[in-house]
Amino acid sequence: MRILVVEDDVALGDVIRRALAETGYAVTIAGTAPGGIEAFEIDTYDLVVLDLMLPGLPDGGMGVCRRIREINHDTPVLMLTALDSMRSKVAGLDAGADDYIVKPFHLVELLARTRALLRRAPRAQPPVLTAQGVTLIPSTQTAIRDGRTIDLTPKEYAVLEYLMRNAGTIISSTELIDHAWDSNYEGFSNVVQTYIRYLRQKLSTPGESDIIQTRRGAGYLIAADE
Structure with a gap:
């Protein structure tokens, strides 16, 4: 936010x-x-x-x-x-x-x-977000998958929360930077790619599917539940 x-x-x-x-x-x-x-x-x-x-x-x-x-x-x-x-x-x-x-x-x-x-606030999101078998709990900034609790850093949470809040929509790296950092961010250019990698490592154990999809040249996507 x-x-x-x-x-x-x-x-x-x-x-x-x-x-x-x-x-x-x-x-x-x-x-x-x-x-x-x-x-x-x-x-x-x-x-x-x-x-x-x-x-x-x-x-x-x-x-x-x-x-x-x-x-x-x-x-x-x-x-x-x-x-x-x-x-x-x-x-x-x-x-x-x-x-x-x-x-x-x-x-x-x-x-x-x-x-x-x-x-x-009227724009406030539901207390729990769910997509692709992952439950995100904003009050504790944790994710749950298959009964496994995943602790997230503030930036990891901000990135995942925005992707899950906009499930089904491709989100560009620029939009993620604007949301999770700020409009004046001047750090290294691959920061989003780095945090997507961190999230994938935390969210998926061997044998589990990767819920964050990369759309080359466009951004990242978490599919919405049907």
């Missing part, structure tokens, strides 16, 4: 980015109100983590939140602020935020609120 973080404090933004990325989310960072609006206008996100006090607009994060709601009514918005007054909380919620967390906060709380918002 993809998360947009709009935070002008570079150090805090990086801490949030790393915490979310280590959990398996693809994260995009914007440091100003106009930058956050532009990022949301040109891409699709499952959640927005939005600071209230942002440069670039007179009403800062409130203006960003209102613009997000003009574009999309469903994307969850988690608002961050150092202001702990009831008036500020009410104003944030009235602007369209779904939840509110006051700085300073613990990362475990941020991650818990993130999970809760994603579960409640």
Whole structure:
């Protein structure tokens, strides 16, 4: 899943980015109100983590939140602020935020609120995904095949989850990078091929079929169950 973080404090933004990325989310960072609006206008996100006090607009994060709601009514918005007054909380919620967390906060709380918002979102996927004899359990980021539990790293889970969520559709390497990493990823070009290999090694024991198909020149596919 993809998360947009709009935070002008570079150090805090990086801490949030790393915490979310280590959990398996693809994260995009914007440091100003106009930058956050532009990022949301040109891409699709499952959640927005939005600071209230942002440069670039007179009403800062409130203006960003209102613009997000003009574009999309469903994307969850988690608002961050150092202001702990009831008036500020009410104003944030009235602007369209779904939840509110006051700085300073613990990362475990941020991650818990993130999970809760994603579960409640209209786009949220079923609690269990199944395809080709494999069951994927998002709550534990594990896969089960023939009674065998398979532990996955956050990136392995992100890749497999996206393929299973889109079972029956060929997914390109670029699309997988955008989903499991982020739009600014500049690492080695065969990262997707590497993680597909990791998944195949974990998902299939000798004698078991490979559920991830390679379509040369197009991408990867997990067939949908009939």
